[in-house]
Amino acid sequence: MELSNPLISDYTWANKPSVAPLGQIICVTDIGENGSLWRGNGTKWVRLNPIKIFSLSAPFSLTNSTSVVTLATITIPAGLLGANGKLKIYPLWATTNNANVKTLRLNIGGVVCSTMTSQSVPNNSGLLIIRNINSESAQKCSSGLVAGIGASSGSIASPTVDTSAATTITITGQLAVGTDTLTLEDLFVEVV
């Protein structure tokens, strides 16, 4: 039997209907791995599930430099997060296993939001969370964590980036000693 569901229409994020009737479900074809489902609440479209919006296409190695180097750039479409949306960023990164410091930083809208450091281990798997707090222009994220979650003596970062406009997330790497290597093996980003 031919699969058919005339009740769910396809839109892009840019051309989705401005009205969001309560209970109406649409598919946004350009957000998510193979599109994503959104349900109207009478006022706006609300995502039905977490959405993976970025996946690193190839490992990225940094060496022979002590500069801050861009490893990945991710564009968050305007208004995708909403006033209480969260961005979950999962880096997997390998480093030269010695006592020298290697640093991975997360920037949102040009502002450093989180910093992860690594010493004397061969790899790190982290989770960095950017949280919109009741506003599309007010974020909070923890800082100073080795792995991105857990206890931290650092203060909570509070950027004020307007995510109602398209927003750029940048991941940078930096070596304290240029002969070391930092490799971003994988990275994916989820919106919840």
Added chain:
Amino acid sequence: MKTIAATVINEVVTPIEPMPIDAKLIVFNGTEYVIYEDGDELPVIE
């Protein structure tokens, strides 16, 4: 294999053009971004 030049913006080294999505490995070697593609011999990363 191809290379993409780097520039410095706000004290951050940044590629002058977007990275390709079909690379096998990207290396910043201190000067430029080296893009390894299908069929290229990959360097040993230590």
